[in-house]
Amino acid sequence: MDIQEYFTKLNAESQTVFEQSISHKEALGKLHHLSSCIYEMSNFLRDPQEKRILETVSAQLESSNYSLIVGLYRQAFSSLRLALEMGLGAIYFSASKLEMHEWLDGRRDIKWSKIIDEENGVYSKRFVMAFFSELVGDAETYRGNAISVYRKLSEYVHGNNETWMNGSIRVMYKDELFNQYCNYYQSVTESILFSATCRYAKTFDDTERESLQFLPEDFNHIEKIRELFGRS
Amino acid sequence: MSEFYLRTESIKQSDILSLSVVNSTDRGILEALKSNEPCLLEGSRGTGKSFLMRVAELELEEGDKACVTVFVPFNMSSLITTDDNLQFYHWMMAKTLKYLLNKLRKMGMVVSGLTSNLLSNDHSDTEESVETSLKEIVRIFEDSYKGKIAVDLSSLPDIEDVKEAIQIICEENDLDRVVFFFDEAAHVFRPEQQRQFFSLFKDLRSPYITCNAAIYPGVTHFGDSFEPIHDCVFKKLERNILESDYLQYFKDIVFKQSDESLKKEIDNQRDLFNTLALASGGNPRMLLRTLQDLSKLNTSGVNFIIKSFYRNQIWTEHTDLGEKYKGHRDVIDWGRDFLENSVIPRVEDYNKTRRDKGTDESTIYFWIHKDAPEPVKESLRLLTYTGIIRKIDSAVRATRSELGTRYEIKYGCMLSLESNPHSDSKEFYKNLSVKKFPEFGKNHASYAGSEKLLNKHELQYEESLRSLLKKPINVLVALTKWQKERLQSVGINTIEDLHNNTEESLIEKIYGVGPSRARTMKNAATAELLEYISG
Numbered sequence: 045m046d047i048q049e050y051f052t053k054l055n056a057e058s059q060t061v062f063e064q065s066i067s068h069k070e071a072l073g074k075l076h077h078l079s080s081c082i083y084e085m086s087n088f089l090r091d092p093q094e095k096r097i098l099e100t101v102s103a104q105l106e107s108s109n110y111s112l113i114v115g116l117y118r119q120a121f122s123s124l125r126l127a128l129e130m131g132l133g134a135i136y137f138s139a140s141k142l143e144m145h146e147w148l149d150g151r152r153d154i155k156w157s158k159i160i161d162e163e164n165g166v167y168s169k170r171f172v173m174a175f176f177s178e179l180v181g182d183a184e185t186y187r188g189n190a191i192s193v194y195r196k197l198s199e200y201v202h203g204n205n206e207t208w209m210n211g212s213i214r215v216m217y218k219d220e221l222f223n224q225y226c227n228y229y230q231s232v233t234e235s236i237l238f239s240a241t242c243r244y245a246k247t248f249d250d251t252e253r254e255s256l257q258f259l260p261e262d263f264n265h266i267e268k269i270r271e272l273f274g275r276s
Numbered sequence: 277m278s279e280f281y282l283r284t285e286s287i288k289q290s291d292i293l294s295l296s297v298v299n300s301t302d303r304g305i306l307e308a309l310k311s312n313e314p315c316l317l318e319g320s321r322g323t324g325k326s327f328l329m330r331v332a333e334l335e336l337e338e339g340d341k342a343c344v345t346v347f348v349p350f351n352m353s354s355l356i357t358t359d360d361n362l363q364f365y366h367w368m369m370a371k372t373l374k375y376l377l378n379k380l381r382k383m384g385m386v387v388s389g390l391t392s393n394l395l396s397n398d399h400s401d402t403e404e405s406v407e408t409s410l411k412e413i414v415r416i417f418e419d420s421y422k423g424k425i426a427v428d429l430s431s432l433p434d435i436e437d438v439k440e441a442i443q444i445i446c447e448e449n450d451l452d453r454v455v456f457f458f459d460e461a462a463h464v465f466r467p468e469q470q471r472q473f474f475s476l477f478k479d480l481r482s483p484y485i486t487c488n489a490a491i492y493p494g495v496t497h498f499g500d501s502f503e504p505i506h507d508c509v510f511k512k513l514e515r516n517i518l519e520s521d522y523l524q525y526f527k528d529i530v531f532k533q534s535d536e537s538l539k540k541e542i543d544n545q546r547d548l549f550n551t552l553a554l555a556s557g558g559n560p561r562m563l564l565r566t567l568q569d570l571s572k573l574n575t576s577g578v579n580f581i582i583k584s585f586y587r588n589q590i591w592t593e594h595t596d597l598g599e600k601y602k603g604h605r606d607v608i609d610w611g612r613d614f615l616e617n618s619v620i621p622r623v624e625d626y627n628k629t630r631r632d633k634g635t636d637e638s639t640i641y642f643w644i645h646k647d648a649p650e651p652v653k654e655s656l657r658l659l660t661y662t663g664i665i666r667k668i669d670s671a672v673r674a675t676r677s678e679l680g681t682r683y684e685i686k687y688g689c690m691l692s693l694e695s696n697p698h699s700d701s702k703e704f705y706k707n708l709s710v711k712k713f714p715e716f717g718k719n720h721a722s723y724a725g726s727e728k729l730l731n732k733h734e735l736q737y738e739e740s741l742r743s744l745l746k747k748p749i750n751v752l753v754a755l756t757k758w759q760k761e762r763l764q765s766v767g768i769n770t771i772e773d774l775h776n777n778t779e780e781s782l783i784e785k786i787y788g789v790g791p792s793r794a795r796t797m798k799n800a801a802t803a804e805l806l807e808y809i810s811g
Contacts, residue, residue, distance in 0.1 A: 073384025080381060080388035106394050255418075257371070258378055260349075265288050 057215045061115030064217040071226050072109070078233035079105035081258050082131070085240055088252045093144065097134035101127050101236065105229075117221045121200035124225070124232055128194060131236035132159045135243045136166050139174070160191055166239045176242040178268035186238045193231040237262065245272055280533050280564040284326040292330045297528040299521060306332050308509045312453070314481065315488045316504055319513030320663030322561030325490035328513065329457045332488070342452040344383065348375045349459045350473075363420065365472045366432070370417035372476075373438065376454060377410060385449050386410075410441045435479045446484045456480070458489035471499030478502050494661035514666065515558030517687055518708065526553040529560050530567065545573045551701045555582050555688030559663055562590075562688070575698050582697045586688035591616070594662045604658060606729050607806075611655025615664065615685070618722035622714045623685060624693060627704075630712075638704050640690045641713040643672060645680045647795050648718060650802040651726040656683065664689060674715045682713060718795070727778075744804070745772035754800035762786050763797065774801040 045053075066072070079102045086098035104127040111120035133154040137144035146152035159165050167187035172180045241259060248256070253273050260273035281287050287295060298306065308315045309332035319325045333345045348371065380386045413433045420432060442454055461473055477487050478501055487508075504510045515522060527549065531539055542549045552570075556563035566581050594612055598605035619642050630637045644656065659665045663686065670681040687705075694700040716722065748770055749760055766785045768774050777785075779794040789797070 069384040070382075071384075073382050076384065076387060076390075077378070077382040080390050083388060083390040102390055103394055106390060110394075257374060261378070264285050267286060270285055 061217040065113035101131040125197035190235040314508040461489040467497035470497040474502035557686035586692035638707040639712040645718040752800040
């Protein structure tokens with residue numbers, strides 16, 4: 045077997061995983077819907093840089109999904125974590141232009157601990173108060189969710205004991221990992237959408253809010269979001 | 277006490293089924309909502325219309341994989357203040373189709389524009405696929421109402437294009453049909469928009485589409501092309517406090533949201549709980565609210581909450597409606613005065629007389645003559661919207677075989693007038709009889725003041741009102757040819773002329789017109805003006 049033959053075989057195995065994954069039409073539809081929501085929201089951001097980053101986040105999420113369906117689970121999880129960092133990072137830096145430019149220039153890193161900081165992070169009282177004060181009460185729950193899903197995803201990146209077993213490098217379809225990914229994905233996109241709603245929803249005008257009808261649909265249970273979008 | 281979900285919207289979709297309580301009436305409604313026939317569900321605020329529609333949606337999703345359910349909440353929006361009816365129709369259409377596209381996306385049947393970011397050779401935008409045609413339809417409609425570009429109306433897709441697109445989506449994805457659930461449909465009081473909604477509702481009829489909608493009892497403007505009896509299954513969501521399973525049903529609803537200690541407390545104080553359940557008059561939201569606001573489940577707590585809620589809060593909510601729908605404010609305020617100062621005291625008197633006589637009869641019902649002045653009827657309609665009264669039946673014969681409509685006053689509102697609501701409730705409830713009711717005839721003295729509700733000096737003279745007043749009386753469909761001729765013979769040619777005449781002056785001026793015809797003639801003009809101020 046030469047090197048080309050070897051990769052051809054891997055590709056064939058990957059295709060088998062692909063066939064199995066793709067049969068979960070509805071689950072994949074949901075994943076795509078959620079990344080599309082982030083994409084649609086990015087279309088309404090006024091700042092071109094913030095818009096571009098959020099758009100990249102949605103593409104990043106889609107590419108994680110692709111890794112998932114070809115059976116590259118570890119890559120899928122780690123790519124999902126990157127999307128979470130980028131999404132929340134963009135929102136964090138949107139409130140501090142200097143840092144955003146440094147970040148985009150490569151002179152500053154995204155620090156997860158700063159993004160999620162209790163006092164000054166994207167879910168902090170200070171931050172939410174400034175952009176959508178009525179959501180202060182809900183933000184803590186989302187902060188908890190974001191921290192928790194980030195931790196779980198990190199296990200795949202750093203590769204602790206358990207994940208060595210779950211994501212062994214052999215390319216084959218694993219139902220359990222597929223489902224776990226879908227759950228984490230839901231948390232990641234919800235964390236980003238909630239934070240983006242806190243940060244941007246009030247800057248949209250009525251017509252723009254009108255076009256974002258998925259937001260009150262997905263966050264229907266949060267009264268203040270519902271009200272802002274015109275439902276009593 | 278405990279916190280409850282007071283609105284369906286606050287409940288996560290995944291928790292709906294675990295909180296649902298379904299009795300046989302509800303089951304009948306659910307089956308109608310799930311069937312191929314379009315269904316209208318009528319109920320006042322807080323009776324659980326949205327909840328039942330959600331349950332129907334979930335049951336369909338669970339049981340019928342070949343069916344796509346789409347929940348469409350028509351929320352208040354600046355866009356629906358448009359005066360252009362066609363624009364409003366397009367707005368509804370665009371919203372509806374967008375919800376459909378979202379749902380199809382969630383089910384993996386269509387993809388979003390995001391895909392072009394990843395695919396290096398994407399030609400899907402130029403492809404002749406159904407999803408792009410449906411997206412295109414939405415875009416054109418949106419542009420037409422957002423006013424971004426001047427749109428040639430004849431270039432807009434028509435309803436047949438929409439139905440065809442939906443049919444193709446169904447065929448390509450092995451789907452039987454798309455079921456729309458319109459929530460809070462036609463909740464705004466603008467009659468013309470209500471008509472537009474029902475015309476969309478009817479237009480969307482196809483073998484591949486079923487429409488269902490929740491509406492309020494105040495909604496009466498179905499338009500010429502829509503007849504609720506023929507064009508859909510019409511269901512009312514009402515829970516009669518006299519039904520045998522009433523108390524158990526409401527206990528089950530509360531228990532679904534209660535922890536163990538609250539359940540135990542309710543079981544120990546079942547009578548007190550029953551009083552609260554009856555007071556709500558079949559309205560789960562009111563029961564949950566009064567329970568939530570209750571400091572302790574004991575007699576004084578229950579008496580206090582019944583008095584404060586059903587004497588004050590419920591009325592405040594009704595009056596607040598006037599803030600929301602300013603055109604109706606005077607009618608809303610008059611209706612409150614009429615009920616509080618005339619109807620309720622009369623019902624109270626009626627009960628007192630019977631109690632003094634030692635008769636085992638009590639009532640929470642009253643009757644209004646079918647030819648009562650239009651503003652009186654309108655104010656009662658608005659009271660059914662809040663649920664303070666409930667229309668039981670129409671064409672009921674009363675004294676001298678006159679016909680009229682029978683209403684029920686919310687049990688809690690009557691009970692709250694007693695000094696000890698809880699202890700009086702048992703006897704009062706036991707003696708309730710729907711056959712006993714005080715009557716308000718055609719010209720009851722308490723209608724005084726209702727005629728001034730449409731005093732033209734108080735109406736703003738806008739261009740459209742002016743043109744309405746100038747319309748010839750020929751446009752009034754409620755009048756017969758003979759009646760119109762008689763009016764014209766004495767120089768009453770426009771709606772304004774008719775409005776300026778009192779019933780008495782009509783009787784005086786026109787030979788052959790007595791009190792009954794004079795009322796019909798006045799009501800026709802009044803109804804037209806009411807419709808205007810509704811906007």
